[in-house]
Amino acid sequence: MHTEQTPHQGAHIISAKTLLATWGALMVLTGLTVAATWIDLGSDLNVVVAMVIATIKAILVALIFMHLLFDQKFNLIVFVVSVLTVVLFVSITFIDVSSYQPSIRAHESLEPNKPFLKAPAPDPASVQAQPHP
Amino acid sequence: MTDTASTRPSSGVEVGTEGHAGEHGGDHFLGHHFKDHAHQLNTAKLGIWLFLGQELLFFGGLFCAYAIYRSMHPEIFAEGHLFLDTRLGAINTCVLIFSSLTAAWSVRAAQLNHRRALITAILLTILCAFGFLGIKYIEYAHKIHEGLVWGASFAPSSEAVQHATEAMAHGASSTLTEAHTLSNRLHIFFSIYFAMTGLHGIHVVAGIFAYLWLLRRAIRGDFTQDYYGPVDGVALYWHLVDLIWIYLFPLLYLIH
Known part of the structure; x- marks a missing residue:
């Protein structure tokens, strides 16, 4: 599967602009995922939003940083x-x-x-009284 | 040497037997069983991808444990994340994403034969990896000091509980406004936290060793636009480490 696409060394060079844009998008999405926790959507929907953003980030990393978009499809x-x-x-x-x-x-x-567990996790009331171990 | 598309020796020419790096710099890195550098690179990359697939399954076990425990006991995650420092987690996320950029940049530099840019990118990646581990060390030391550890040794100090209560009061979580006693299963959160971030941290350490090896070879001048498979392979590994953290950060630190 690897010998068909040799004319360009089988390698795709990603432009500096694309790399920086991907990085920028990842940073924006990181900010977005932090901001999303400040909004109460109900704990189920909050998890879904966080996972959707994480998955968009993962897809960006996989397709561009990891070259999957330009690579031989077998790796994908x-x-x-x-x-x-x-x-x-x-x-x-x-x-x-x-x-x-x-x-x-x-x-x-x-x-x-x-x-x-043998030693039950203490509740805060008893913890307050105990000295630090 | 600057033409990226056509410096490959024409097919049929025996290049693998050349002992020294001559005009085609680095040809002695071409295995005799490969037709050309592209063939060698693509084969190596497939091997790396199979390894990364295995890594996903390796982490998959811990993600599975996380998913099961969170679905069964959501309260221990809602309480547990209050003990984590979201700010440090967010900084570490930015550090890792930036290191992914420098890792991707190192591949580009190698492909373009920019040796100095390659060395700079590798150095920056190593620096970020150490930065990540440094912040992780601060977090771990703090957790251990406050008794926020795994299993039966879990014994949160009063300060830790107070911090979590303050975080609660600042509206960091709406789920805890009613509850005033911590779950007696809270130690499970910290078992999962240390297992997942610990395994991830071990991967960061391994990445540092891999990048130090690349640094040595890059300084020696091993890598050219024809031969840069190791740079590509290590970068792919590093991106996977970043990718895992992209999920760990919201799953552990950003619980609503």
């Missing part, structure tokens, strides 16, 4: 397949975890508020 396929595999992995874990929830809830209702 490797990257996209890896991302999809992570998504699949997380999805299957969610299906698995949610299938246990009824029995976990049933168990928790038998022993409510039982901490699952």
